[in-house]
Amino acid sequence: MKCVVQFSGGKDSLATLLWAVEHFGKNVIAVFCDTKWEHDLTYQHVKEVIEKLGVELVTLTGKQSFVGLAKAKKRFPSTKARFCTEELKVKPFIDWVLDQKDNLLICQGIRKDESLARSKMQDSCTFFRYYFEPYKIDKAGRKRYHTYRKKEVVEFCSKWAQDIIRPIFEWTAKQVFDYIKKQGFEPNPLYMLGFKRVGCFPCIMCTHGELKEIAQSFPETLHKLKDAEVEVGRSFFPPGYIPKRSCSNRQFPTVPEAVNYVDHDRSLSIFEPETCKSFYSLCE
Ligand code: SF4
Structure with missing residues (x-):
């Protein structure tokens, strides 16, 4: 089995990575999706954390960079048309998962007090859940499922586990920062400069x-x-x-x-x- 942590360079995914190493040892893979639109401090932070932990880092890039994608779409993404997350992070990660041909335990740094949508999530589930159960029912009453590379996803799920755990689901932001400090690490310096989120720089939001x-x-x-x-x-x-x-x-x-x-x-x-x-x- 491979233990995988989706590591963005933000505080929640850092706490999750540290938690995974504390509980499973160094045999953990950190996966970082590089949008080519991150701050240099984030690239530096990711590098330092990985070197200090001594775990494997996999860096994924989408078919295009953030700007390349906007160019191809003839517009920048927006909160209403948030294709950036899907093209630059979700699809590259699914492509990587499908290449693993192994049982996976995926650790996600999601906390329920981040938003209403996240408060409705659970502390564990499966990665490809919404290929098999609807993620929503549209206005016409149709059940909507995820469909990207569906055939390969179904085949993968027939052979391999793809469990998700969210070890910091119940934690507050303060608990996250306290835990990072207790483990002898520092959060991304961008937080100290007043940034609430760490990701693309700047994010469309x-x-x-x-x-x-x-x-x-x-x-x-x-x-x-x-x-x-x-x-x-x-x-x-x-x-x-x-x-x-x-x-x-x-x-x-x-x-x-x-x-x-x-x-x-x-x-x-x-x-x-x-x-x-x-x-x-x-x-x-
Ligand atoms: S961090 Fe912002 S800009 Fe980057 S992929 Fe996510 S939503 Fe899009």
């Missing part, structure tokens, strides 16, 4: 506070965003990201317009230097 922090701490990211917009030929931020009156085209903001708006948004004062920058109050 980037909050105003995070954009303000990016502009202040990582201004070079704004150049990366502008270059990507030129390459894709569309704006990164969707209509409605800031009020239309603050957009020169009255529809969607350019990068400078979005930055200018969040810079003048007084409600974001939580990110002022005199307060703890970390969303999780990590500065003690």
Whole structure:
């Protein structure tokens, strides 16, 4: 059996990786899906954690990078069209799983207090569950199933186990940080700079506070965003990201317009230097 941890470089997957090593030893495989749109600090953090733990790291990339995918789709992903997760993380991981030809125990760093959707999940299940039971019933009353590489998935499941466990499902964010520290590790430094989530940099779900922090701490990211917009030929931020009156085209903001708006948004004062920058109050 192979014990696999989906490791994103975020705190929850780090705690899960440390938990897996504590319980199963070094015979654990960390799988990192590289969207080619992560922060350098995340790449560095992943490398350091893996070196210190001495476990195997598998880095997966989709058929395209984040920008390549947006170019092919002629648009950036958005909360309503979140094809990035599926193309850059879900499908590459399924492809890797199907290549394993072994029983798998997959450890996921999902916590129930992260969101309403996650609170409805369980602390264990199977990876290909929604190929065999519906994940939802649509408005027309049809049962909807996952379908990507279905034939191979069915064949895989007839031979191999694909169990999921979520060891930190009941944990709070504070418990996660405490556990990481107790194990002698540090979370991704991006948390200390005020970022609530760690993943693509920036993520298409980037909050105003995070954009303000990016502009202040990582201004070079704004150049990366502008270059990507030129390459894709569309704006990164969707209509409605800031009020239309603050957009020169009255529809969607350019990068400078979005930055200018969040810079003048007084409600974001939580990110002022005199307060703890970390969303999780990590500065003690
Ligand atoms: S981190 Fe954000 S941008 Fe990256 S794949 Fe996930 S939702 Fe998409």
